[in-house]
Amino acid sequence: MTDLSGLRAVVTGGAAGIGLATARALTAQGAAVVVLDIEPAGVPRPLLGLKADVSDDASVRAAVEAAATALGGIDILVNNAGIGAIGTVEDNPDEQWHRVLDVNVLGMVRTTRAALPHLRRSAHAAVVNTCSIAATAGLPQRALYSASKGAVLSLTLAMAADHVREGIRVNCVNPGTADTPWVGRLLDAADDPEAERAALNARQPMGRLVTADEVAAAIVYLASPAAASVTGTALAVDGGMQGLRLRPA
Numbered sequence: 001m002t003d004l005s006g007l008r009a010v011v012t013g014g015a016a017g018i019g020l021a022t023a024r025a026l027t028a029q030g031a032a033v034v035v036l037d038i039e040p041a042g043v044p045r046p047l048l049g050l051k052a053d054v055s056d057d058a059s060v061r062a063a064v065e066a067a068a069t070a071l072g073g074i075d076i077l078v079n080n081a082g083i084g085a086i087g088t089v090e091d092n093p094d095e096q097w098h099r100v101l102d103v104n105v106l107g108m109v110r111t112t113r114a115a116l117p118h119l120r121r122s123a124h125a126a127v128v129n130t131c132s133i134a135a136t137a138g139l140p141q142r143a144l145y146s147a148s149k150g151a152v153l154s155l156t157l158a159m160a161a162d163h164v165r166e167g168i169r170v171n172c173v174n175p176g177t178a179d180t181p182w183v184g185r186l187l188d189a190a191d192d193p194e195a196e197r198a199a200l201n202a203r204q205p206m207g208r209l210v211t212a213d214e215v216a217a218a219i220v221y222l223a224s225p226a227a228a229s230v231t232g233t234a235l236a237v238d239g240g241m242q243g244l245r246l247r248p249a
């Protein structure tokens with residue numbers, strides 16, 4: 001029931017990390033996929049990569065139309081592009097708040113707005129937003145990032161309500177710490193990246209990070225006919241980070 005043969009998908013931020021894993025997983029299930037990314041150069045075949053900046057409305061509109069033309073329509077939209085921010089409310093200036101909210105929240109609004117006319121023409125329309133456990137977990141040093149993902153969670157629920165009678169399902173995935181280039185960059189910035197990685201793994205309930213492929217599998221499920229009655233939900237792919245209450249070892 002996760003067969004996506006004949007379906008057409010657009011993945012934002014699909015040139016790396018969770019987005020690239022998702023584009024590959026959608027392709028493996030038979031979907032035709034276009035990736036929208038600010039750096040689409042490295043997108044491997046048979047994926048088609050188009051340049052788009054989700055913080056630029058004109059760029060998004062043009063890229064979504066080009067994707068719809070290339071694919072012959074859009075059935076699946078994966079709003080995945082996002083950027084991080086570290087710190088408390090005292091650490092990030094207003095400009096940084098505007099920038100992160102612009103990419104992480106408004107970016108999803110822009111792509112969805114551009115894709116909706118195409119999704120309405122689909123018999124299997126689904127939107128999946130990449131949210132985060134930061135939306136609900138109360139993580140330290142993540143005030144701005146958490147606020148942006150809290151907005152993504154609320155946006156997901158509101159969009160699901162607005163479009164349910166149009167046959168468009170809207171869900172999100174909440175990854176825990178996933179092993180992507182993003183996390184690699186954070187680890188590389190540490191004094192001892194190997195020790196930092198070991199400590200990060202040790203903090204996970206499963207003793208390891210979530211993989212991008214595992215998040216992609218959840219996105220494929222939510223986008224597929226297997227989830228035909230699933231809308232307005234958040235699926236955690238976090239190795240138990242949020243749900244488990246483990247005693248300290």
Ligand code: NAD
Nearest residue numbers: 013016017018038053054081082132175177178180181182
């Ligand atoms: P990543 O940095 O490894 O890859 C992100 C991709 O998005 C890159 O290809 C980048 O070029 C693209 N991108 C960035 N800004 C863009 C923009 N303005 N327009 C278009 N494309 C843009 O990141 P990742 O770890 O794969 O994260 C992907 C999503 O998953 C993000 O929304 C992030 O918040 C979310 N997430 C990640 C983790 C994690 O631990 N890695 C955890 C929870 C949620």
